[in-house]
Amino acid sequence: MNPIPGTTAARSGRPLPPPPAAARRRAFETVGELVDVRAFVTAVARSAGLPGLRVERVVLAANEVATNSFEHATGGCEITMWVESGTLVCQIDDDGRLDDGQLGGGRLDDGRLGGDGRLGEAARVPPPGLESRGHGLMLVDEITDLVRRHSHAGGTSTRLHFTLA
Amino acid sequence: MAHPTTVDSLLPGDHVCWTFDDHERHLSALVRFLRGGLARGEQVLYLTDTFLPDAFLAAAQAYGVEVREPERTGQLQVTTAERSYLAGGAFQAERALDGWRAAIARARGQGYSALRVAADMGWTVRAAPGVERLAWYEAQANRIFADGYVMALCCYDRRLFTSAELDRISAAHPATARAGAGAHEEWAPMLRVRRDPEGLRLAGAADRSNSEALASVLQALVSDAGFLPDGAAPLVVDLAELTFADIAVARLLAGSAAAAPGRLVLRGARPALAELLAMIDPARARAACVTRSPA
Numbered sequence: 001m002n003p004i005p006g007t008t009a010a011r012s013g014r015p016l017p018p019p020p021a022a023a024r025r026r027a028f029e030t031v032g033e034l035v036d037v038r039a040f041v042t043a044v045a046r047s048a049g050l051p052g053l054r055v056e057r058v059v060l061a062a063n064e065v066a067t068n069s070f071e072h073a074t075g076g077c078e079i080t081m082w083v084e085s086g087t088l089v090c091q092i093d094d095d096g097r098l099d100d101g102q103l104g105g106g107r108l109d110d111g112r113l114g115g116d117g118r119l120g121e122a123a124r125v126p127p128p129g130l131e132s133r134g135h136g137l138m139l140v141d142e143i144t145d146l147v148r149r150h151s152h153a154g155g156t157s158t159r160l161h162f163t164l165a
Numbered sequence: 166m167a168h169p170t171t172v173d174s175l176l177p178g179d180h181v182c183w184t185f186d187d188h189e190r191h192l193s194a195l196v197r198f199l200r201g202g203l204a205r206g207e208q209v210l211y212l213t214d215t216f217l218p219d220a221f222l223a224a225a226q227a228y229g230v231e232v233r234e235p236e237r238t239g240q241l242q243v244t245t246a247e248r249s250y251l252a253g254g255a256f257q258a259e260r261a262l263d264g265w266r267a268a269i270a271r272a273r274g275q276g277y278s279a280l281r282v283a284a285d286m287g288w289t290v291r292a293a294p295g296v297e298r299l300a301w302y303e304a305q306a307n308r309i310f311a312d313g314y315v316m317a318l319c320c321y322d323r324r325l326f327t328s329a330e331l332d333r334i335s336a337a338h339p340a341t342a343r344a345g346a347g348a349h350e351e352w353a354p355m356l357r358v359r360r361d362p363e364g365l366r367l368a369g370a371a372d373r374s375n376s377e378a379l380a381s382v383l384q385a386l387v388s389d390a391g392f393l394p395d396g397a398a399p400l401v402v403d404l405a406e407l408t409f410a411d412i413a414v415a416r417l418l419a420g421s422a423a424a425a426p427g428r429l430v431l432r433g434a435r436p437a438l439a440e441l442l443a444m445i446d447p448a449r450a451r452a453a454c455v456t457r458s459p460a
Contacts, residue, residue: 030328030332031332031336031372031373031374032332032335032341032343032374034372034373034374034411035355035370035372035374038370038409053436053437053440056436056437057437057440059409060411060412060437060441063372063409063411064411064412067372067373067411067413070373071373135412135416136411136412136413139412139441139444139445140412142444143444
C-alpha cells in the first residue's frame with residue numbers, strides 16, 4: 001500500500017480540514033439515486049486519471065458509504081471529491097451518527113488509525129455477524145488506501161483516500 | 166414521474182416498479198405499453214385501479230389503438246385490481262402468485278409469444294387484509310417473471326406512498342422507473358434477471374435499490390440446486406453482464422454458491438466483481454472468473 005501523505009494522516013477523531021473550494025460536490029437523497037452516485041464518482045475518478053479497475057474500487061467504496069448514509073441518516077448524503085497531494089479524495093457527509101452497529105466490532109473512529117495514519121491490523125478483524133452492514137464498511141477499509149471518519153454535531157463525514165500513483 | 170417512453174425499453178422477463186404522479190402520463194404510458202404488446206402478438210392484461218375498464222378502453226381507442234378485436238378474442242383484457250388482487254376481500258399473496266402461474270399457462274396454451282401485464286398498485290394503500298405482504302409478494306413474483314415470458318409493469322402512484330415505502334417496494338423489483346426517468350436520456354431497466362434451465366443470467370447493476378428482488382431469485386435457485394440429481398451439471402449464475410454489484414450483493418452471490426457447494430456456481434465475473442468475491446470468499450472466487458463456455 002502506498003504511503004499516505006502527511007497532511008491527511010491526522011487521527012480521525014479530530015475535525016477534518018475543509019475540502020478545497022474547487023472540489024466537485026453533489027447531493028443525493030434516496031437509495032434510488034445510487035446509480036447517480038456511481039455515475040458522479042466514476043466521472044470524477046476517471047478525470048483524475050485513475051485506471052479502470054481502480055475507478056471501480058473508488059465507486060464500490062463510495063457506493064457502500066452512501067448506501068449506509070441512505071439507511072442510517074435521514075437527509076441523504078453529499079459527496080465531495082477532489083485531488084490533493086497525489087491522492088483522490090472522496091468525502092461522504094450525512095446527518096447520521098456512527099455507532100457500534102455500523103462498524104461491526106464496536107470500532108469507533110478514534111481507534112481507526114495508527115499513529116502513522118495507516119490502518120492497523122485491529123481494523124481487519126471480522127465482526128461476529130458477517131451479514132452486518134459493518135462488514136461492508138470493513139471491506140471499504142480494505143479497498144481504500146486511507147479512511148477517516150469524523151462524527152460531529154451535524155452528522156458524520158467519511159473521507160476516502162485513493163493514491164493516484 | 167417516469168416518462169411514458171420508458172415502457173418501450175421493456176422486454177419479456179422484466180419486472181419494473183413504474184412511478185407516476187399524473188394520470189395523463191400514466192395513461193399515455195399504458196397506451197404505449199398495450200399498443201406495443203398487441204403489435205407483437207403478446208397477450209396484454211391491465212389491472213386498473215385508476216380508470217373504469219370501459220373508460221380506459223375508450224381512451225386507448227381514442228389514442229389510435231384498435232382495442233375492440235383484441236378485447237373480443239381475449240388478447241387484451243382490462244379488469245379492475247379489486248376484482249383480481251382483492252377478489253375475496255383480502256390480498257392473498259400466494260393466491261396472487263398462483264394466479265400468475267395460471268395466467269402464464271393459459272397464455273402459453275393460446276400461443277401468445279409473451280404475457281404483458283400492467284398493474285395499478287394504488288389499491289394496496291386501502292386497508293385490505295394482507296397488503297402488509299406487498300413487498301414480499303413483489304420479491305417472490307420475480308421468481309416467476311425471471312422465466313422470461315412475462316413483462317410486468319407495476320404502476321405506483323407516488324402521491325399515495327411515502328418515499329420510505331416506495332424505496333422498500335422498489336427494492337423488490339429488479340428495476341424502477343423513478344421521477345425523471347427517460348425524460349432526458351434513454352432509460353433502461355437497471356437489472357435484468359433471467360432464469361433458464363442452466364441457471365441464472367444477470368445483466369446490469371445490483372445495489373441496495375434492487376437487491377431484494379435478486380435475493381428472492383437466488384434463494385429459489387439455491388433451493389432448486391438442492392434438488393439436482395447427484396452428478397448433474399451445476400446450476401450456473403452467469404455474471405458476465407453484471408456491470409456493478411455492491412458488497413452486500415457480492416456477499417449474497419458468494420453465500421448462494423457456498424450454500425449449494427458443487428451444485429451452484431458463479432461464472433464470468435468481471436474483474437472488479439472478481440476482486441470483491443475474492444475478498445469475501447477466496448476459496449470459490451477463482452471459479453467465479455471463469456467464463457461460462459470455455460472454448
